[in-house]
Amino acid sequence: MSLVRVHNFSISLDGFGAGEPQSLETPFGHAGQRLHGWMMATRFWDPTTGGAGVDDVFAERHSIGIGAEIMGANKFGPPGWQDDADWRGWWGPNPPFHTPTYVLTHRPRPSLEMEGGTTFHFLDASPAEALAVATEAAGDLDVRLGGGATTIREFLTAGLVDHLHLVQVPIVLGRGTRLWDGLEALEDTYDVEAVSSPSGVVHLTLTRRAATSA
Numbered sequence: 397m398s399l400v401r402v403h404n405f406s407i408s409l410d411g412f413g414a415g416e417p418q419s420l421e422t423p424f425g426h427a428g429q430r431l432h433g434w435m436m437a438t439r440f441w442d443p444t445t446g447g448a449g450v451d452d453v454f455a456e457r458h459s460i461g462i463g464a465e466i467m468g469a470n471k472f473g474p475p476g477w478q479d480d481a482d483w484r485g486w487w488g489p490n491p492p493f494h495t496p497t498y499v500l501t502h503r504p505r506p507s508l509e510m511e512g513g514t515t516f517h518f519l520d521a522s523p524a525e526a527l528a529v530a531t532e533a534a535g536d537l538d539v540r541l542g543g544g545a546t547t548i549r550e551f552l553t554a555g556l557v558d559h560l561h562l563v564q565v566p567i568v569l570g571r572g573t574r575l576w577d578g579l580e581a582l583e584d585t586y587d588v589e590a591v592s593s594p595s596g597v598v599h600l601t602l603t604r605r606a607a608t609s610a
């Protein structure tokens with residue numbers, strides 16, 4: 397059965413997945429690149445100079461066995477991208493998804509076929525509806541939920557996430573978009589593990605327990 401997986405989602409100690417304000421110049425707001433410094437130092441990110449330690453082992457799982465991605469509108473572009481008919485995402489002509497990629501937005505537009513196997517589709521749909529479409533496209537493979545925090549929270553609330561890999565970075569942002577708001581007692585339904593890396597980040601995995609009959 398196809399799983400819904402989150403990988404490499406970086407949060408501050410206080411649970412923010414991005415700072416503020418988000419803009420074309422500052423996609424992560426006042427967080428800058430600090431949430432992702434750990435990943436940029438991996439071989440996954442830079443095969444020439446990146447390290448091959450614990451962070452790399454976690455990071456590279458991002459790309460394995462994925463047949464489609466779902467992301468939120470604010471990951472796809474800065475505020476107001478919906479008013480720019482030429483906006484094609486942050487990632488250039490060959491985005492790093494290489495699968496059908498579903499962008500949740502209240503202002504959908506026609507699909508965009510990019511190089512390298514990525515096609516962006518724009519959906520105004522509930523999490524369950526979007527997941528049904530992405531699962532169909534993914535075939536036997538899994539669906540990656542790419543963020544941001546608002547979209548992951550929405551899918552967690554709907555009970556649709558099977559595996560959540562978070563990377564807790566030792567910074568306090570104080571403001572931005574927070575993952576945990578409104579969620580409660582995930583530990584009742586997920587096995588939670590933490591692995592400290594020498595880089596200073598902590599990899600957290602939340603793996604949904606198989607349902608048990610009463």
Ligand SMILES: NC(=O)c1ccc[n+]([C@@H]2O[C@H](COP(=O)([O-])OP(=O)(O)OC[C@H]3O[C@@H](n4cnc5c(N)ncnc54)[C@H](OP(=O)(O)O)[C@@H]3O)[C@@H](O)[C@H]2O)c1
Nearest residue numbers: 405406414468469470471500501502543544545546547573
């Ligand atoms: N920390 C990380 O590892 C990481 C990873 C990915 C992204 N990011 C960053 O996170 C930030 C974005 O996160 P975010 O929490 O602000 O926003 P987000 O989750 O990317 O997008 C939320 C927006 O998506 C649209 N949306 C969500 N669910 C929808 C639904 N069911 N139907 C229709 N539209 C829906 C809505 O936009 P509209 O109403 O405008 O259509 C909503 O405001 C960016 O700065 C990005 O760079 C961080």
